[in-house]
Amino acid sequence: MVMQQMTKQDYYKVLGVERNATERDIKMAFKKLARQYHPDVAENKEEAEVKFREINEAYAVLSDEEKRQLYDQFGHQGVQGSGGGYGGGYGGFSGGFGGFESIFESLFDMSGMGRASGQTRSRARRGSDLRKDVEIELEDAFRGKEEDFTVESYQTCPVCNGRRVKPGAGFKECKPCQGSGMMRNVQNTVFGQFVTSSTCGHCHGEGRIPEEVCDECRGEARTIRKERISVKIPAGIDNGMPIRLTGKGEAGEFGGQAGDLYLFVHVKEHQHLKREGKNLILELPIGFADAALGTEKEIVTFDGTEKIKIHEGTQTDAVLTLHGKGMPDLRGGKPGDLLVRLKVVTPTKLNEKQRKLLCQFAEEGPQFHCGKKGFFGKLVDALTGKN
Ligand SMILES: [Zn+2]
Ligand SMILES: [Zn+2]
Incomplete structure (x- = not known):
């Protein structure tokens, strides 16, 4: 992860919240901004990308009690190395919504300050949320409608069923971490010496590695596929209302939970x-x-x-x-x-x-x-x- 050398904005200002904002306020502000500036939906992509990164960074710090405290006390200095860089890519899926939730999860995927020692972190990541827009007539909104559509996204690998190994093969213990998934390391920082455990880079925290990796998904447990989805749009739906289809987003990486699919319903104007x-x-x-x-x-x-x-x-x-x-x-x-x-x-x-x-x-x-x-x-x- 590369640290960014640029003048940083105040994190509270970035999210547009007060210094005494509650956890909930921060989360709401973040979600709103993340939707607004998501590079997949914003008009000016470059500007949105920069803004999006700032928002994520600010949220990564302010949503974490410990980091927020350090930030309040020491400013950007206090949280360098935790929320300072941004390395998560968004979505792998064009036209998708990207995973604004999975992005900040990936922000913590590094060892260092702010993470209590002994905490384990596996490589498993929640799949991205997806967005799909549909347009219906007012009469459909009045009666309710069954809507069919296709989504192309990461789905659980059909060959290994998400197990990541070749059919018939199993797992073996990871040698470098002796199956624990963690590596101990000592860090010297401006705040003193920290003994931390970090995820084993070899097995990514699982403690075991496949004997033979699945050819279809190359061990990622998921592949890009098309899926037909049928949804019952309820009678009375209003314009712009999202319907959340739990687990219908992208399959998680390395056995992580699947994301959700948000179906945004647009109701056309009626002639009369x-x-x-x-x-x-x-x-x-x-x-x-x-x-x-x-x-x-x-x-x-x-x-x-x-x-x-x-x-x-x-x-x-x-x-x-x-x-x-x-x-x-x-x-x-x-x-x-x-x-x-x-x-x-x-x-x-x-x-x-x-x-x-x-x-x-x-x-x-x-x-x-x-x-x-x-x-x-x-x-x-x-x-x-x-x-
Ligand atoms: Zn597979
Ligand atoms: Zn290991």
Whole structure:
């Protein structure tokens, strides 16, 4: 791991948290930033990579009680050699999400300060989390949908089933560490002498090595393969909601736990229906005769047809609520409502007969006028300076 010689930013500032931030605050801030600056998703990759590295470094220190204490006391000096460098690669999988969780695990994969002696660390690493995006119609979100897709990523090796050895072969004891997986070493640091145990480089902490390595995965226990995945997207899902498929991410390295797959669901906009939380909003144009006289209309919903009653004297923007006809509740609770917003449409192209009829209508009431200026017309003219 190469140490970086550059002016370092304050770790709290990097994560945007206060100096007294809780463990949880730090974790939340980190996750948010890691998603934002992940080089696989960010627009400016180079900038994101630098930022991503900074975030990981800051998190590596601040998420560890011991390192955080040293950092608070001695600053960057205090934690050199623990969170100072960044050596983990992200993801091996293009288009993947990379493993922001597995990255910081790898940050501690070195011996030195901050690690209590006697602690063991095997080479096993959790597989990366993956991200997949799907787009569905609003109607699919209303009913729920079975979605099939293919993911290409690291999967457990089918030949050795993740055992890493050739079928029929076994393991033998690691000689350099005598099967313990650990090597003892003494370090002199500015804080005094530390006796630490570090992972055996020969067996990577396992204490045993394969007699013969699997040809298919070359002993890594995983290979890149395509997998078909079928997911039931629940009714009521909202735009941008991720569905977590535990263990469906990349297979772990050397027997580590598999990562998770996050399916991000994007719900397309509907031509007529707008969604606000659980409610659906339908804008319905009605003629002004219907608005004045009242009528009944039929509207088509995802569930079938509904009759709605438009009352006499309806004004534009009046809202009719159809209870329970909105989106289903994701957790099986009460569904939302369908709100029908009525838009009174003023006719624009009148023929002579209609014009006449409207004039007749207007002359019947004092609040209307036909061509001639009533009180309000005169008032407007006075205000705008016309005579
Ligand atoms: Zn294999
Ligand atoms: Zn060993």
